[in-house]
Every structure is written in C-alpha cells, then in structure tokens.
Amino acid sequence: MTSVDFLNRTFRHWSLLPAVVLFVLLTIYPVANLFRMSVSTIEFTSGGEIWTFAPLTNLALLRADEVVRPAVINTLLFVVVAVAFEMMLGLALAILVAGVAHGKGLVRTVMILPILVPPVAIGSMWKLLYNYDFGIFNQALTALGLPPANWLGSTSLALWSVVVVDVWHWVPFVFLILLAAVEGLPVEALEAARVDGATRWQLFSWVMLPLLRPALVVALVFRTILAFKVFDEVYLLTSGGPGTSTELVSLHLYKVFFDQNQLGYGALLSLALIAAIVAFLLVGGRTLQAART
Amino acid sequence: MMGTPTTALRAPRAMAAAPLPGVGSGWIGAALLALSVLAVLGPFAWILTASFKYQIAIYSGEWPFTPTWSNYAEVLFGRRSDFLGNVVNSLIVASASTALVLIVGALAAYSLQRFRWPAWVTAAFLGWTLVFHMIPVMTLIGPWYVAFRELGLYDTRLALILTHVTINLPMTVWLMRAFFREVPREIEEAAVVDGCRPFQAFYRVALPLVVPGLIASGILAFIFSWNEFPVALSLTSRDLATVPVAIARFAQQYEIQHSQMAAASIIATIPALILMALGQRFIVRGLTLGAVK
Numbered sequence: 001m002t003s004v005d006f007l008n009r010t011f012r013h014w015s016l017l018p019a020v021v022l023f024v025l026l027t028i029y030p031v032a033n034l035f036r037m038s039v040s041t042i043e044f045t046s047g048g049e050i051w052t053f054a055p056l057t058n059l060a061l062l063r064a065d066e067v068v069r070p071a072v073i074n075t076l077l078f079v080v081v082a083v084a085f086e087m088m089l090g091l092a093l094a095i096l097v098a099g100v101a102h103g104k105g106l107v108r109t110v111m112i113l114p115i116l117v118p119p120v121a122i123g124s125m126w127k128l129l130y131n132y133d134f135g136i137f138n139q140a141l142t143a144l145g146l147p148p149a150n151w152l153g154s155t156s157l158a159l160w161s162v163v164v165v166d167v168w169h170w171v172p173f174v175f176l177i178l179l180a181a182v183e184g185l186p187v188e189a190l191e192a193a194r195v196d197g198a199t200r201w202q203l204f205s206w207v208m209l210p211l212l213r214p215a216l217v218v219a220l221v222f223r224t225i226l227a228f229k230v231f232d233e234v235y236l237l238t239s240g241g242p243g244t245s246t247e248l249v250s251l252h253l254y255k256v257f258f259d260q261n262q263l264g265y266g267a268l269l270s271l272a273l274i275a276a277i278v279a280f281l282l283v284g285g286r287t288l289q290a291a292r293t
Numbered sequence: 294m295m296g297t298p299t300t301a302l303r304a305p306r307a308m309a310a311a312p313l314p315g316v317g318s319g320w321i322g323a324a325l326l327a328l329s330v331l332a333v334l335g336p337f338a339w340i341l342t343a344s345f346k347y348q349i350a351i352y353s354g355e356w357p358f359t360p361t362w363s364n365y366a367e368v369l370f371g372r373r374s375d376f377l378g379n380v381v382n383s384l385i386v387a388s389a390s391t392a393l394v395l396i397v398g399a400l401a402a403y404s405l406q407r408f409r410w411p412a413w414v415t416a417a418f419l420g421w422t423l424v425f426h427m428i429p430v431m432t433l434i435g436p437w438y439v440a441f442r443e444l445g446l447y448d449t450r451l452a453l454i455l456t457h458v459t460i461n462l463p464m465t466v467w468l469m470r471a472f473f474r475e476v477p478r479e480i481e482e483a484a485v486v487d488g489c490r491p492f493q494a495f496y497r498v499a500l501p502l503v504v505p506g507l508i509a510s511g512i513l514a515f516i517f518s519w520n521e522f523p524v525a526l527s528l529t530s531r532d533l534a535t536v537p538v539a540i541a542r543f544a545q546q547y548e549i550q551h552s553q554m555a556a557a558s559i560i561a562t563i564p565a566l567i568l569m570a571l572g573q574r575f576i577v578r579g580l581t582l583g584a585v586k
Binding site: 037114172225 | 312313322323325326329330332333334336337339340343351352396397398400401403404405408410414418421422424425427428429430431432433434435436437438439440442443455456458459462466490491492495516519520522523526527536537540541543544545551554555557558559561562565566568569
C-alpha cells in the first residue's frame with residue numbers, strides 16, 4: 001500500500017483534522033486555560049513562569065478596579081450611538097444610491113475603501129484630522145471665526161469624536177449590505193402602494209422597512225458584534241484618555257494584561273466578558289427569532 | 294406621480310426606478326451623493342497631501358505647498374526607521390497565514406459539505422466557529438501570550454501566523470462551504486466512477502471549480518492579516534513588529550512626526566488598494582466563467 005493510497009482511504013477523516021486541531025489548540029485550550037489563569041497570579045522570572053493559586057487576589061483586584069465601571073458604560077454608549085447612526089445613515093444612503101441612474105459602480109468602489117484600509121491607519125488619519133493646532137476641523141472653525149475645539153483632549157468631547165470615526169468607518173459597510181437589499185425590493189409591491197396613493201413616508205415605513213427587515217437585522221447584528229470588539233482606532237486616537245473618558249472594555253483588558261502585567265486578573269475579566277457576550281447572544285438570538293415570526 | 298407610467302414602460306430590469314419616487318433623482322440626489330463620496334474620500338485626500346508636506350508646511354497650513362518625497366524616503370530608508378523591515382514582516386505573516394488558512398479552511402469546508410459526518414460534529418464545529426468569531430480576540434490574547442512563552446514561540450513569526458490562521462479560519466470555512474455547495478455532486482461521483490480516489494476527486498475535480506472562492510477568501514484573509522493589530526502588538530517585540538504596530542509607534546512617540554505618520558499610513562493602505570483592484574476583476578471573471586460553462 002503506497003502512501004497515496006493511505007491518504008485517499010483516510011481522506012474523509014484527515015480532511016477535517018487540521019482545522020479541528022487548530023481550534024482545539026488555539027481557541028478551546030486557551031479558553032480552558034482562562035479558568036486556570038483567573039484563579040492564579042502569574043509571574044515571569046528568568047527560570048520560567050511561576051503560577052500561584054490565589055483566587056481571592058484577583059477578586060480583590062476586580063473590586064478595587066475603578067476603571068471597569070466607566071469602561072462598561074463607555075462601551076455600551078459607544079456601541080448604541082455608533083451603531084444607531086451607522087444604520088440610519090447607511091439606510092438613507094442605500095435608498096438614495098438605489099435611485100441614481102449613473103455612478104453606482106463608482107460609489108460602490110469608493111465605499112469598499114474604508115472597510116479594507118487598516119483600522120490603525122484610519123486611527124492615525126483621524127488623529128491628524130482632529131489635531132488641535134493644524135487639524136482640518138479646527139482650521140474650519142478658525143476660518144469661521146470660532147474658537148478651536150479640543151476634539152480628543154476634552155473629557156466631554158473625546159468619546160463622541162471617537163464615535164464619529166467609527167461611524168465614518170462603518171456606514172459604508174451597512175450601506176453595501178442594504179444597497180443589495182433595496183435593489184432587490186419587489187417593484188410590484190412598491191408600485192401597488194404608490195397607485196393606492198401612499199405618501200412617500202407611508203411607502204417608506206409601511207412597505208420598504210418591513211421588506212428590508214431581514215437585511216436590516218443582518219447589518220445590525222454584524223455591526224453590534226464588531227462594535228463591541230473595537231480596539232485599534234481608539235488605541236491610536238486616545239488610548240482611553242483623557243482620564244477614563246474613552247476607556248473601553250477591550251482597551252482596559254489590554255492594559256490589564258500588558259501594561260499592568262496582571263495576567264490572572266486579566267483572565268478573570270476576559271471570562272466575565274465572554275460570559276456577557278454569550279448571554280447577549282442567547283437573549284438576542286431569542287429576541288431575533290421572536291421578532292422574525 | 295407623473296413619472297410612474299414612463300418608468301414602468303422603460304423598466305425591463307427590476308428597480309430601474311427609484312424605490313422612493315423622487316429620492317435620488319434630480320440635482321438634490323446628485324449633490325447628496327457627491328457629498329457622501331467626498332466625505333469618504335476627503336480624509337484620504339487630506340492625509341495624502343499631508344504625506345507630501347514638510348512637517349512645517351502641515352503646521353502652517355500653507356497652500357499651495359511644495360510637494361516632497363522626503364517623508365516616504367525617511368520612513369522607508371531612514372537610518373532610524375525599521376519600517377521596511379515591518380513591511381517585510383507583514384508580507385511574510387500575511388502570505389503564510391493566507392496560504393495556510395486556505396489549505397486548512399478549504400479541506401474543512403469540503404469535508405463538512407461532502408462527507409456524512411454525524412450531525413453533532415458539523416453542528417459543534419460550525420457553532421464554535423460562530424461563537425469564536427464573536428468573542429473579542431483580546432480575551433484570548435492573555436492565554437496565547439502565556440502559552441507561546443511556555444513554548445518559546447513568543448516573539449516569533451510562527452506565533453503570529455498561527456494566530457492569524459485561527460482568526461481567519463471561521464470566515465474561510467463559511468465562505469468555502471458556500472462555494473463547494475455550488476459544485477454539483479454528480480461531477481465528483483462521475484470522477485469516482487472513472488477510478489478517481491477521494492483525495493483526487495477533491496484536489497483535481499472540486500478544487501479547480503471553486504477557484505473564485507479561493508481567490509475571494511484569500512484576498513480577505515490577506516487583508517485581515519495585514520491589518521491585524523492587537524495580536525501583533527501583544528505577541529511581538531520591536532524586531533518582528535508588523536506595519537500596524539509600527540504606525541501605532543509613530544503615533545505614540547513623544548514628539549509625533551506627523552508627516553511621516555501620514556506617509557506610513559498611506560503605504561499601509563497600498564496592499565488593500567491593489568488587492569481590491571485585482572480582486573473585483575477576478576471575482577467577476579470567475580462568476581462569468583462559471584455562467585458560460
């Protein structure tokens with residue numbers, strides 16, 4: 001029996017094997033390891049890692065951590081506001097572009113751009129645009145005779161400046177999903193409503209929105225999940241500052257792991273975050289299913 | 294609604310007319326459209342001009358300015374810059390992880406689609422890819438860091454490649470499964486009747502038919518790996534830093550070199566632009582080829 005024969009006879013089994021091995025070693029094992037880490041303190045010495053069983057230390061760290069609260073609140077604010085604006089603007093743009101005779105291809109190509117550009121490059125780009133001394137926004141304000149704003153440096157403004165960047169980044173994504181759906185709307189239904197004398201607003205809210213619901217749900221779910229993960233742009237723009245005004249869950253987690261070197265406590269936070277997301281998925285999934293029927 | 298009969302008359306295609314009458318037609322629609330294209334391209338244009346300015350010209354906001362290549366020269370070839378090395382690192386990691394994820398992902402997708410796995414295997418595999426895709430990657434970085442240090446893989450390209458393959462695997466499996474579903478089972482069955490072994494049926498019959506899918510998944514995997522920031526930031530030190538990590542370093546220097554940061558961001562965007570230009574054509578060609586056959 002040649003080795004090629006062996007490959008063929010066992011193909012069914014080994015075809016799935018590499019993916020399973022990769023997932024077990026790099027996702028399932030690490031998640032399991034999070035449990036062990038969350039009840040330990042881990043130190044790196046020249047001799048190697050030293051694990052100490054100390055579950056109460058990490059709980060005490062959690063209780064003393066004053067950043068968690070603002071990070072959770074900021075993340076929720078960020079997700080809700082950014083995703084809401086992205087959905088509204090994306091839908092408006094999709095309806096607008098669907099009705100245009102020329103230039104659709106160009107718009108589509110342009111809109112793919114922000115999705116493919118490195119998020120870090122987008123962060124550094126907007127850091128320049130927001131710059132207090134020479135950024136384009138303050139140049140515009142000065143030209144209008146208004147005082148310049150401290151877009152990223154003021155506690156009241158920074159989070160909203162970050163939200164603007166996220167909206168700029170992701171409206172195109174919502175637009176691309178919804179454009180396909182708007183273009184696929186059945187002409188007859190719209191036509192019938194129009195003949196029956198529906199106003200534009202009635203046409204939109206009673207005919208288009210219900211027909212677009214599946215696509216809207218897909219865009220909403222995708223965006224909500226991705227918005228929770230946001231890290232790169234915010235790391236570049238503010239790194240969570242000033243104070244904790246743009247501190248987000250993922251940023252704080254990074255700092256706990258790598259600035260404070262609290263691997264055990266970071267694992268505890270990670271587990272809490274995973275639990276929160278799984279709970280969100282369960283509740284959200286049930287609500288979605290209820291909404292669909 | 295005077296427009297209705299005429300649009301209905303010259304509307305052989307679905308949705309030749311605006312979904313909402315009046316929206317998108319006329320100069321208001323055109324102006325809004327131009328405005329949204331400008332809103333996307335404007336920041337890119339601004340950063341592009343900034344990358345050709347001397348630092349002093351950015352500060353003074355002088356216009357017109359004398360363009361200079363010095364920022365690009367300094368970023369790529371300057372004595373104090375590692376950026377060229379970062380580009381090489383990013384290219385190696387992105388190419389290797391893309392090649393690997395295509396092999397592992399295509400095998401797994403084919404296996405799940407063609408072989409009669411028990412239902413729980415398929416459900417568990419696909420379910421886990423979904424959940425893993427939704428968990429912020431930041432939660433796994435801690436255990437990855439610990440494991441790679443134990444194995445002596447911390448700060449190696451291999452660690453980055455493996456993690457990037459893992460991150461991109463869910464997307465690749467889902468995409469490739471959709472493409473394999475389109476391949477008629479009869480073609481492979483005919484090949485097997487003609488004496489083709491299972492692995493040959495996969496490699497010589499099914500795989501060539503899903504090349505468009507491989508190209509589409511490959512492009513996305515390459516771009517995501519090239520753009521990936523938090524893992525590269527946490528698992529590498531200075532020598533093996535990738536392009537996004539290098540850009541973040543620019544932004545965090547004590548005295549930010551804004552013009553060089555702009556040039557580096559533009560360079561980081563180039564692969565996405567090239568692949569987008571190539572990819573759109575490949576995907577369209579692949580689809581039309583399939584239609585002809």
